[in-house]
Amino acid sequence: MTLISTSEDLAAFCARQKGANFVTVDTEFMRERTYWPKLCLVQVGGADEAVAIDPLAEGIDLSPLFRLMSDPAVLKVFHAARQDVEIFHNLTGCVPSPMFDTQVAAMVCGYGESASYETLASSLAGATIDKSSRFTDWARRPLSDKQLAYALGDVTHLRDVYRKLKNSLDKTGRGEWVGEEMAMLTSPDTYAADPRLAWKRLKLRGGKPRQCALAQEVAAWREGEAQRIDVPRSRILRDEALLEIIHHPPQSAHDLARIRGLSQGFAEGRQGAELLKAVACALAVPLEECPRSEDRRRPPPGIGPAVDLLKVLLKQVSEEHGVATKLIASTDDLEDIAASDEAAVPALQGWRRDLFGNLALALKRGELAMRLKGKKVVLGRAE
Numbered sequence: 001m002t003l004i005s006t007s008e009d010l011a012a013f014c015a016r017q018k019g020a021n022f023v024t025v026d027t028e029f030m031r032e033r034t035y036w037p038k039l040c041l042v043q044v045g046g047a048d049e050a051v052a053i054d055p056l057a058e059g060i061d062l063s064p065l066f067r068l069m070s071d072p073a074v075l076k077v078f079h080a081a082r083q084d085v086e087i088f089h090n091l092t093g094c095v096p097s098p099m100f101d102t103q104v105a106a107m108v109c110g111y112g113e114s115a116s117y118e119t120l121a122s123s124l125a126g127a128t129i130d131k132s133s134r135f136t137d138w139a140r141r142p143l144s145d146k147q148l149a150y151a152l153g154d155v156t157h158l159r160d161v162y163r164k165l166k167n168s169l170d171k172t173g174r175g176e177w178v179g180e181e182m183a184m185l186t187s188p189d190t191y192a193a194d195p196r197l198a199w200k201r202l203k204l205r206g207g208k209p210r211q212c213a214l215a216q217e218v219a220a221w222r223e224g225e226a227q228r229i230d231v232p233r234s235r236i237l238r239d240e241a242l243l244e245i246i247h248h249p250p251q252s253a254h255d256l257a258r259i260r261g262l263s264q265g266f267a268e269g270r271q272g273a274e275l276l277k278a279v280a281c282a283l284a285v286p287l288e289e290c291p292r293s294e295d296r297r298r299p300p301p302g303i304g305p306a307v308d309l310l311k312v313l314l315k316q317v318s319e320e321h322g323v324a325t326k327l328i329a330s331t332d333d334l335e336d337i338a339a340s341d342e343a344a345v346p347a348l349q350g351w352r353r354d355l356f357g358n359l360a361l362a363l364k365r366g367e368l369a370m371r372l373k374g375k376k377v378v379l380g381r382a383e
Contacts, residue, residue, distance in 0.1 A: 002049070003148060005057035007064075013053075014064035017046045022075035023068070024050075024162065025096070026154040027084045028138040035226045035233065037087050040138035044068075045155035052151050056141065062091075069096040077162045079103050079117045079154075081185055089191040097186050102158065104181045105165040108174050110322025117154065117161075125160035129153060177351045181327075195223035199291075202239065204246070207293030210283075214246045216291050217282035221275060236271070237262075249279050299335045306338040307331075310360055312370060316377045317356045328356050338364070 004010050017023055024045035031037040042053040042065060055062055069076060069088055076096040078084050080103045089095050106115040111123075121127040133150035169175040184190055199219035204211060222242065226233040241261045250256040256276060257267035266272050299307070311334060318325040329337075329347035336343035337360050348357040359379070362368040369382040 002051040005054045007061040011064045014068045024077045024155040024158040035230050043151050043155045050156045086191045105178050107324035107327045109168045113324045120161045121157040124164040125157040127157040195220040198223040209290035213285045213290040214282040217278040221278040303338040310334040
């Protein structure tokens with residue numbers, strides 16, 4: 001097992017990968033006590049070797065690794081890439097590219113919803129993954145042989161998983177489908193932690209404009225403070241306290257201290273003063289300029305049965321073509337299609353329209369019939 005802990009060894013390994021068709025990549029990180037994930041280990045698998053890179057090693061220069069991640073000639077293969085890619089984006093401001101996500105590819109190739117790495121390693125690489133090291137402390141040194149074996153297994157078996165999925169995609173002509181899905185994962189906007197958008201994660205009761213303004217300002221303050229100090233947002237202010245502030249805005253440190261979970265010291269200190277300033281700012285926003293909740297409107301009355309029929313059609317198409325249902329269309333998509341033939345939803349665009357969207361519209365127009373034949377749903381032209 002190879003653990004790289006010097007700049008020289010890392011540079012040499014990355015130089016050997018130059019010109020490779022692909023490398024497999026995984027990371028181990030900790031974020032229980034921090035806002036930003038703390039990178040503890042990077043595993044990279046080349047065609048003939050796999051290494052674990054120690055980013056916590058004293059004096060190590062990770063520049064060769066970052067250059068490899070941005071090399072346009074080398075495909076970077078991840079499984080469930082989002083958290084790994086977020087780390088690289090936080091460290092460099094760039095997203096590894098080009099990229100391939102085996103979890104997305106597995107959904108296209110008929111392995112169900114969000115197939116786990118263990119499932120794919122077993123079915124495609126004949127490997128058994130020992131999960132016992134998954135939740136170990138990756139920041140503690142030295143790392144044990146068992147930890148390293150587990151970590152390297154995440155990239156060695158991934159090579160075979162990738163090759164098998166790539167072969168399946170080539171045979172079915174669905175490679176472009178995965179490429180379309182990679183557009184979101186490779187967009188830097190996906191990983192931008194904008195404090196002004198943090199309020200949209202909250203579950204507001206009612207979502208009136210003034211409450212939305214309060215949610216935006218208070219959540220933005222909490223997010224910015226958590227980022228600055230590098231602690232989980234709940235260490236700054238728990239959601240329960242934040243929602244209480246939104247529904248009963250405090251006017252003074254005394255009011256703030258009465259909110260459950262907030263101490264007198266917090267209320268009278270710097271953070272309390274900044275929080276009250278954020279509340280005052282929200283209360284001063286003209287009502288017509290307050291943000292509006294994006295809570296989904298209720299579906300138009302009477303479309304429930306149509307949505308149910310579209311769900312049956314979606315399930316049939318998913319099983320017939322071996323593509324995960326959630327990759328084709330969401331329930332929101334189906335409700336929008338039931339309400340309008342011109343719905344601006346992914347299910348009516350690109351490969352999804354060819355696979356499902358056109359059938360959904362034909363079903364709405366009465367041109368497509370669904371019948372039971374034994375235990376199977378059979379599609380046919382309506383008579």
